[in-house]
Amino acid sequence: MKPQPRVLDYESLRKIEQLETTPPSQRKVLNQLYFDVAVGQNKRIEYRLLWFRFDIRKLYLLRHGEPLEELLYSSFSYVTLEEGRIKLVTTDLVENSKVYTIHTQSPHDTVQIFTILRAISTVPTTQFYEEDYFQDYVNKKTSVLCKKRGMNAWSRREMIIFNGLFVLYNETSNIPITMCPMYEKVVLICHPRAILEITTLIRRILLHFESDAAMTETYNVLMTCLQYERHPAVYSVKDFFSGKLADLQQGCRDVCVKNQLYPEECSDKFAVLCEILRAVLKKKVVTQGTQKAVKKEEEELTRRAAPPPQQSMPEDDLTQYCERRDPKLLFKSFTSIGKGGFGEVFRAYSIKTNTPIALKVLKHSVDERYAKIGSEVARMKLWNHQNLIKTSGCWMFEHKVYIGMEYCSTGTLKSMIKPRGNCLGFPDIAYILLSTLSGLDYIHKSGFIHRDIKTANILMDDRFCIKIIDFGLVVRKSSMPQNRAGSKSYMAPEVIKQQPYDEKVDVWSVGCVAQELMESQPPYKEHGVIKGMFKTAAFGAQYLRDETKAPVDFVDFVDLCFEYDAKNRPSCESLSRVCSYRFFIIILL
Structure with missing residues (x-):
């Protein structure tokens, strides 16, 4: 059955216009927002209410008003649109991924949810404003008691009708149980015995009213409701072959895709992207084109004044702190307790006193890093603060440097x-x-x-x-x-x-x-x-x-x-x- 044409009333149109012309200084930060959707995970699709808590950066998946799952905004890795459905990828602290497919009741809900999720996955602390998302709530038209048909029984509900959607609550909670955007293709059918049937893109809702008159009145109000039309988000670039991103070397594009970066953020922060690609790929150049503008932006962060020449300080001369001796003549029972780019740290015991010591064996020889090693040893020798590690000695043997430090047993x-x-x-x-x-x-x-x-x-x-x-x-x-x-x-x-x-x-x-x-x-x-x-x-x-x-x-x-x-x-x-x-x-x- 074709949906009946509905026309939004003048009062609602006027209030929407007022909302959208709110001065920037008077815009209100949005703390929460709900959407009624179906969520698919592991090939199973179930109805859920999305509860965005912008104030605490969490998304709850509700069923019958109860949270079944809590998603931190920081876990949102990647958001895409595939065949009109939203795909959300989340990653936990041990890098386990989950994929949620979100089916909405209208394309306008799709636009809103996708825009929100995409923004959060880009910057988890993104602020949202009521003036951008409250167009469907500007005019509360009426409320009426009814019963909603569940899987096995009818449940009492309070129905609140706004200009762009209606919401069903149970009698004891202020969290919505069911929401229905009044998208233009929503179908309303009046049945005998005061039953109103409402069909959306993904669900069928049956409501029973106290009388035919109450049902008819509700139907007439709903016929003056229409969801606010939202156009799909338009981004500066659509993929990594668009705009300046087309000049990236193929290997660099592959890195961006593998790490789930968005084309638009990479394009907007192109100089930063190039700097990081050069660092992780150890490349001097990451673009392959000849466009001067692109080359200029690629090199934006590398065009900097050279720092002043480094001067060696007398206090950093390594020889004044180091004894030329084999540490194995002084310590025993060497046990490795840590490795890193610097070399390796051993726990050892003094042959004389049997007290423990942490002995750091530097990977680089004295000849390779004389000044660097001298500076490091000088700091431990000269600094005197209870929260800074002290050296108990330094030894040079066979071109290696051994730095003795107080042993911290807790680790x-x-x-x-x-x-x-x-x-x-x-x-x-x-x-x-x-x-x-x-x-x-x-x-x-x-x-x-x-x-x-x-x-x-x-x-x-x-x-x-x-x-x-x-x-x-x-x-x-x-x-x-x-x-x-x-x-x-x-x-x-x-x-x-x-x-x-x-x-x-x-x-x-x-x-x-x-x-x-x-x-x-x-x-x-x-x-x-x-x-x-x-x-x-x-x-x-x-x-x-x-x-x-x-x-x-x-x-x-x-x-x-x-x-x-x-x-x-x-x-x-x-x-x-x-x-x-x-x-x-x-x-x-």
């Missing part, structure tokens, strides 16, 4: 988190962060940047004292560094983009550590290194995945660390001063 923060697969308690996190900030503040006031703050470089000794380790990437602030250094998951945007930076990059890394301590993984970890680097450099931090599980003060702390503009990012000293009292309260509680 790294990374090792504390990894076996548990979950977060630490907030009193522990507060203590760790304040100790780390104290050590970093000392480093910064000494005129240096650490550049490799991460959970694997923060130890806890047997007295529960926090120790920052690994000074191999430490650099003087006066050198005005701009090279990419550190661990990718903990890099600040300016480091990834190789822009000149200062000690504020360590503050960003502290935010990453804080997030990992709470959620067991650093930012964007579930989406892979390449996508994580691109998102960080292009859009900023992921922020906490689930803020509802954290105290407000902790959320504020992380937000401060993740200030995108380094000029507005607080120093370690000010961050400690602002947060120490709040965290002290957390510890007491």
Whole structure:
């Protein structure tokens, strides 16, 4: 049966126009939104209500008003439209993927849901506004009691009719049970015994009213309702063969597709994309075309003034700290406790006193990295702070350098988190962060940047004292560094983009550590290194995945660390001063 033509009333049209002409300063942030859909997963399709909670960055899948599944916005990896259906791919913290296929009741719902999901999967913290999504709610026309036919029985419902849809509630909840957009192809049929049949693209709804008169009145109201027409989203580029993306080398396009990056975000942030592709693929050039405009944008982040020449400092001369002797004559019982790009760390025991020591054996020979090694040893020898690791000796033997350090039996923060697969308690996190900030503040006031703050470089000794380790990437602030250094998951945007930076990059890394301590993984970890680097450099931090599980003060702390503009990012000293009292309260509680 063909749908009957319906015409939206003048009052509703006027209110829609008022909504859409709201001045920008008066637009209201949207906190939640519902859609009634069918969701397919593993070839099974079931009716679900999508409940977008923009205020806490979660999507709930409801059935009969009860949440059956909770999806964090941070887990949204990729959103596409396939044959008019929305495909949502999510990824959890251990990189397990799920695919949801969403069938909507109208193409206008499809446009809204797709636009929202696509925006969230690009930037999880995207703000939405009522003026963009409330066109179907501007005019509440009437409400009426009725019964809805379920699989086995009739259930009492309150029906509220708006200008663009109607909503069914049960008598005890303010969460919708059923929603029906009044799309132009929705069919309304009046049956005997006060039954109204409503058919949409994906479902058939039977409503029973108290009388034929009540049914007829409801039918007449619905005939003046019409869903707001929405046009499909139009993006600047449709694929990786469009616009400037067509000039990417094929291998670079393959990397973008494999890592589920969107063409439009890659086109909009083309210079950032090229910088990251050069880094991960170790290429000097990632485009193949000859267009001057494209080449200029590709090289945008590489056109920078050279940093001042590095000067060797007398205090960094390695020979004044190192003894030429075989450490095996001094220590026994060598056990490997860690490996990395630097080399390997062993636990050993003094032959004289039988006390444990951590012995770091550097991979590079003295000849290869003399100045770098000298700087690292000098920092451990000269710095004096309870939260910085100290050296107990340094030895050179057969062109290798051995650095002795105090042994911290509890291990790294990374090792504390990894076996548990979950977060630490907030009193522990507060203590760790304040100790780390104290050590970093000392480093910064000494005129240096650490550049490799991460959970694997923060130890806890047997007295529960926090120790920052690994000074191999430490650099003087006066050198005005701009090279990419550190661990990718903990890099600040300016480091990834190789822009000149200062000690504020360590503050960003502290935010990453804080997030990992709470959620067991650093930012964007579930989406892979390449996508994580691109998102960080292009859009900023992921922020906490689930803020509802954290105290407000902790959320504020992380937000401060993740200030995108380094000029507005607080120093370690000010961050400690602002947060120490709040965290002290957390510890007491």
